[in-house]
Amino acid sequence: xxxxxxxxxxxxxxxxxxxxxxxxxxxxxxxxxxxxxxxxxxxxxxxxxxxxxxxxxxxxxxxxxxxxxxxxxxxxxxxxxxxxxxxxxxxxxxxxxxxxxxxxxxxxxxxxxxxxxxxxxxxxxxxxxxxxxxxxxxxxxxxxxxxxxxxxxxxxxxxxxxxxxxxxxxxxxxxxxxxxxxxxxxxxxxxxxxxxxxxxxxxxxxxxxxxxxxxxxxxxxxxxxxxxxxxxxxxxxxxxxxxxxxxxxxxxxxxxxxxxxxxxxxxxxxxxxxxxxxxxxxxxxxxxxxxxxxxxxxxxxxxxxxxxxxxxxxxxxxxxxxxxxxxxxxxxxxxxxxxxxxxxxxxxxxxxxxxxxxxxxxxxxxxxxxxxxxxxxxxxxxxxxxxxxxxxxxxxxxxxxxxxxxxxxxxxxxxxxxxxxxxxxxxxxxxxxxxxxxxxxxxxxxxxxxxxxxxxxxxxxxxxxxxxxxxxxxxxxxxxxxxxxxxxxxxxxxxxxxxxxxxxxxxxxxxxxxxxxxxxxxxxxxxxxxxxxxxxxxxxxxxxxxxxxxxxxxxxxxxxxxxxxxxxxxxxxxxxxxxxxxxxxxxxxxxxxxxxxxxxxxxxxxxxxxxxxxxxxxxxxxxxxxxxxxxxxxxxxxxxxxxxxxxxxxxxxxxxxxxxxxxxxxxxxxxxxxxxxxxxxxxxxxxxxxxxxxxxxxxxxxxxxxxxxxxxxxxxxxxxxxxxxxxxxxxxxxxxxxxxxxxxxxxxxxxxxxxxxxxxxxxxxxxxxxxxxxxxxxxxxxxxxxxxxxxxxxxxxxxxxxxxxxxxxxxxxxxxxxxxxxxxxxxxxxxxxxxxxxxxxxxxxxxxxxxxxxx
Ligand SMILES: [Zn+2]
Ligand SMILES: [Zn+2]
Numbered sequence: 001x002x003x004x005x006x007x008x009x010x011x012x013x014x015x016x017x018x019x020x021x022x023x024x025x026x027x028x029x030x031x032x033x034x035x036x037x038x039x040x041x042x043x044x045x046x047x048x049x050x051x052x053x054x055x056x057x058x059x060x061x062x063x064x065x066x067x068x069x070x071x072x073x074x075x076x077x078x079x080x081x082x083x084x085x086x087x088x089x090x091x092x093x094x095x096x097x098x099x100x101x102x103x104x105x106x107x108x109x110x111x112x113x114x115x116x117x118x119x120x121x122x123x124x125x126x127x128x129x130x131x132x133x134x135x136x137x138x139x140x141x142x143x144x145x146x147x148x149x150x151x152x153x154x155x156x157x158x159x160x161x162x163x164x165x166x167x168x169x170x171x172x173x174x175x176x177x178x179x180x181x182x183x184x185x186x187x188x189x190x191x192x193x194x195x196x197x198x199x200x201x202x203x204x205x206x207x208x209x210x211x212x213x214x215x216x217x218x219x220x221x222x223x224x225x226x227x228x229x230x231x232x233x234x235x236x237x238x239x240x241x242x243x244x245x246x247x248x249x250x251x252x253x254x255x256x257x258x259x260x261x262x263x264x265x266x267x268x269x270x271x272x273x274x275x276x277x278x279x280x281x282x283x284x285x286x287x288x289x290x291x292x293x294x295x296x297x298x299x300x301x302x303x304x305x306x307x308x309x310x311x312x313x314x315x316x317x318x319x320x321x322x323x324x325x326x327x328x329x330x331x332x333x334x335x336x337x338x339x340x341x342x343x344x345x346x347x348x349x350x351x352x353x354x355x356x357x358x359x360x361x362x363x364x365x366x367x368x369x370x371x372x373x374x375x376x377x378x379x380x381x382x383x384x385x386x387x388x389x390x391x392x393x394x395x396x397x398x399x400x401x402x403x404x405x406x407x408x409x410x411x412x413x414x415x416x417x418x419x420x421x422x423x424x425x426x427x428x429x430x431x432x433x434x435x436x437x438x439x440x441x442x443x444x445x446x447x448x449x450x451x452x453x454x455x456x457x458x459x460x461x462x463x464x465x466x467x468x469x470x471x472x473x474x475x476x477x478x479x480x481x482x483x484x485x486x487x488x489x490x491x492x493x494x495x496x497x498x499x500x501x502x503x504x505x506x507x508x509x510x511x512x513x514x515x516x517x518x519x520x521x522x523x524x525x526x527x528x529x530x531x532x533x534x535x536x537x538x539x540x541x542x543x544x545x546x547x548x549x550x551x552x553x554x555x556x557x558x559x560x561x562x563x564x565x566x567x568x569x570x571x572x573x574x575x576x577x578x579x580x581x582x583x584x585x586x587x588x589x590x591x592x593x594x595x596x597x598x599x600x601x602x603x604x605x606x607x608x609x610x611x612x613x614x615x616x617x618x619x620x621x622x623x624x625x626x627x628x629x630x631x632x633x634x635x636x637x638x639x640x641x642x643x644x645x646x647x648x649x650x651x652x653x654x655x656x657x658x659x660x661x662x663x664x665x666x667x668x669x670x671x672x673x674x675x676x677x678x679x680x681x682x683x684x685x686x687x688x689x690x691x692x693x694x695x696x697x698x699x700x701x702x703x704x705x706x707x708x709x710x711x712x713x714x715x716x717x718x719x720x721x722x723x724x725x726x727x728x729x730x731x732x733x734x735x736x737x738x739x740x741x742x743x744x745x746x747x748x749x750x751x752x753x754x755x756x757x758x759x760x761x762x763x764x765x766x767x768x769x770x771x772x773x774x775x776x777x778x779x780x781x782x783x784x785x786x787x788x789x790x791x792x793x794x795x796x797x798x799x800x801x802x803x804x805x806x807x808x809x810x811x812x813x814x815x816x817x818x819x820x821x822x823x824x825x826x827x828x829x830x831x832x833x834x835x836x837x838x839x840x841x842x843x844x845x846x847x848x849x850x851x852x853x854x855x
Pocket of ligand 1: 126127128129130297298299300301302
C-alpha cells in the first residue's frame with residue numbers, strides 16, 4: 001500500500017505537469033535489494049536442502065537472476081495496473097550495465113580522492129545474513145532483559161572482589177579489563193590492581209576511563225573491546241591499547257578462544273551456561289530486571305552482533321556538510337518542512353558509511369588484491385588495485401596474480417546515484433542535460449537517510465548540482481483504526497485486490513483524497529467503495545449529457561460566440577473557475593487531498609446535484625438550448641481534465657466518447673486530442689461573482705422548501721405552494737427571473753414573491769439570509785395528527801435510548817464487550833439522538849404553524 005500511494009502521488013504530479021505543457025520524464029525502475037533478495041533465494045535453496053556455498057558464487061548469482069526475471073517484474077506490473085504514466089522505454093535496474101558502470105566510476109573516483117578506505121573495526125553484523133550492516137540497517141528495539149551483577153575476585157588472594165553489572169554475561173569471556181570512573185572515590189585504591197577473570201585462566205586489570213557512568217550498576221563496568229562499540233573506543237583510548245578478544249564468531253557461535261566448555265555454543269545458550277557456572281561458584285551477587293535497546297537486522301530481525309571485521313567505508317563528512325547547506329539555503333525543499341529537522345539531525349551526526357556487504361547479489365567491489373606484492377610500493381598498499389575494469393596486472397608491482405574482492409556494495413550505494421546514473425552518467429548525455437537536476441522526489445520518510453540524503457550527497461559530489469528541487473515525504477498507509485498494516489495483525493490490504501474489486505480510479509482517488517500532509521492515510525475498503533460510487537456518478541452524468549446533446553439538433557460547430565447563457569450556466573462556469581484555482585494552489589503545495597476534495601465537491605455537489613438538474617429544465621427553452629449544450633460539454637470537458645491526474649481511466653474513456661460532440665466547444669484546446677493525458681490542462685479563468693451570488697439566492701429558496709418537505713415528511717409527488725418574502729428588489733427580480741427552476745426543483749405549483757407577502761395561516765417557515773419562505777400546509781397535512789404521530793415516534797426512540805444508555809454507561813459492559821460491539825452500540829446511540837433532534841425540529845415547525853393559525 002505504501003508503494004501504491006507513492007506511485008499514485010508521482011503519477012498525479014506527472015500527469016498534471018504533462019497536461020500543463022511541461023516535458024515530463026518519469027523513469028521507472030527498481031533496485032536489486034541486495035540482502036532482501038539474497039535472503040529470499042537462500043530460503044528457496046534451504047527448502048531444497050542446499051546452501052549458497054554448495055552452489056558456488058556464479059551459480060548462485062545466476063539463480064538470483066532467474067528469480068528476478070520471474071518475480072522482479074511484479075513491481076512493474078503493479079505500477080502499470082495503477083496507471084503509472086512512466087516512460088517504460090527507459091526502465092532501469094540498478095544492476096544494469098549502464099548503472100553498474102556508474103557505480104564503478106563513483107567508487108574509483110572516491111577512492112582516488114581518499115574518500116573510500118578499508119578498515120578493521122567493530123561493525124554491526126547480522127549472524128544470520130552473514131554480512132555487515134550499516135548503522136541505518138540496524139533497528140533498535142527496547143527489550144526486557146536482566147542486569148547481572150558478577151563478582152570478579154582480586155588476584156592477590158585477599159578474598160576481595162569488584163562487582164560489575166552487565167546485560168551480556170557471555171561476553172565476559174572476552175573481557176580485557178574492568179573500568180571505573182577516575183573520579184569515583186569508591187574505587188580509587190583498586191585502579192591498577194589485577195583481577196582473576198572468572199571462568200577463564202586470564203587475568204585483567206582495573207582501569208579508569210571518564211566515559212564510565214558511576215551511577216550505572218556498581219559504577220564498575222566490564223570492558224569487552226571486541227563486542228561493544230563503547231568498549232572499543234575505551235580500549236583504543238588506553239595506553240597501551242587493550243587487546244581485542246573475539247569470543248563470538250560471525251555465525252553467532254562462541255569461538256575456540258572461549259575454551260572447550262563454551263566453544264561452538266550459540267551466544268544465548270552460552271549465556272545460560274555462563275550464568276549457571278557463575279552461580280555454582282557463588283559469583284553472582286544479584287540479578288535485576290532491566291530494559292534496554294537491542295539492535296536487530298532490518299531484514300531478518302536477528303539480533304545483531306558488534307563484530308571486528310575488515311570493511312570498506314566511505315568518508316561522507318564533507319559531502320554531508322554540502323548536503324546540509326543545500327537544504328539550509330532552500331535549494332532543496334523538504335515537504336512537509338518538519339522532516340528537515342530529522343534530516344539535519346542525522347546529517348550533522350553522520351558516521352562514515354560502511355558500504356561492503358558479505359553477500360553475492362550486488363555490485364562486486366571493483367578492488368583487486370595482488371597476491372604476490374613483489375615490491376614495497378605494493379606491500380604498502382596491501383596489494384590493493386582499484387579499477388574501473390578488471391586489471392590485467394598489478395599496477396604497483398606488475399604481478400598478474402590478482403584476486404577480486406569477494407564483497408559487494410550496499411544496495412543504497414547504487415541507489416544513491418539513481419538521479420544521474422539512470423540518465424546515462426558518466427556519459428554527458430542529452431537526457432542528463434535536459435532532465436538533471438530533476439524536479440521532484442516523492443518518497444516515504446523511512447528512507448530519508450538510506451536514500452534521499454545519499455542521493456543529495458552523491459548528486460552534489462558528482463554532478464555539482466542537487467539531484468532534485470523538491471522532496472515530498474508522504475505518510476504511511478494504516479488501517480482505518482490507525483494501526484500499522486502487518487501480516488501478523490491480518491490487516492494488510494493488497495492494492496491489486498482493491499483494483500480488481502473497485503477499479504483503479506476509485507482506488508487511486510481514495511489514496512489521494514486521504515493523503516494529507518503530516519497525517520497518515522487511514523485506509524478502509526468502504527472508502528474505495530464510496531469513490532466507486534463517485535466514478536459511477538460521473539459516468540451517468542456524462543451519459544446523460546451525451547444522450548441529450550445527440551438528441552438536440554446539432555448544426556455546425558458549437559462555439560461560445562453569440563450564445564445566451566442562463567444563470568445556472570454562468571454560475572457553473574464560475575464554479576469551475578473557482579475549482580480550477582483551488583486545485584492549482586493545492587497541487588503546487590502538494591496538498592493532494594485538498595485538490596481531490598475540490599474536484600469531488602465540484603463534480604458531485606455542484607455539477608451533478610445542481611447544474612445537470614437545472615440543464616434538464618433548460619433544454620426545452622430555445623433561447624438556452626445551444627448555450628446549455630455548450631456549457632454542459634465545456635464544463636464536462638474541463639472537469640474531466642481536472643480529474644484526469646487522479647482518475648486516468650474513466651476520464652479518458654468519457655473524454656474519447658465526447659470528442660466527436662465537442663467540435664469547437666473547447667476553444668482553448670490545443671488541438672492535441674489523441675489522448676486526454678496530452679490535452680491542455682484547464683487554465684485558471686476569472687470568476688463571475690454576480691452569477692455566484694444570484695445563484696445562491698435561487699438555491700437558498702429551493703433548499704428551504706426541500707427542507708420543509710423533508711422535515712414534515714411530505715411526499716415528493718405532492719405539489720406545494722410557496723410564498724417568498726424579501727425586502728430586496730434585486731433578490732425579488734432574480735427569483736422572479738429564475739422562478740421556473742424553483743418550481744421544478746422544489747416541486748412547487750404556485751409561487752408568490754415580494755416584499756409585502758404575508759405568512760398564511762397554518763404554514764411552515766424557513767428563514768434564509770435574504771428571504772423568508774412560507775409553505776401553507778392546509779390540505780397538505782393535518783397538523784394536529786402529524787404532531788401526534790411524531791410524538792409517538794419520539795416516545796419509541798426515547799425508550800430505545802434509555803435501554804441502550806443503560807448498557808453504554810455500564811462499566812461492566814464497557815470493560816468486557818469487544819471494541820467493535822461497543823463502537824457499534826455507540827454509533828446506534830448517536831444515530832437515535834440525531835433522529836430525535838430531527839423530530840423535535842419537525843414538531844417545533846408544526847407547532848409554529850399551528851400557533852399562528854390560532855387553533
Ligand atoms: Zn539478517
Ligand atoms: Zn602487486
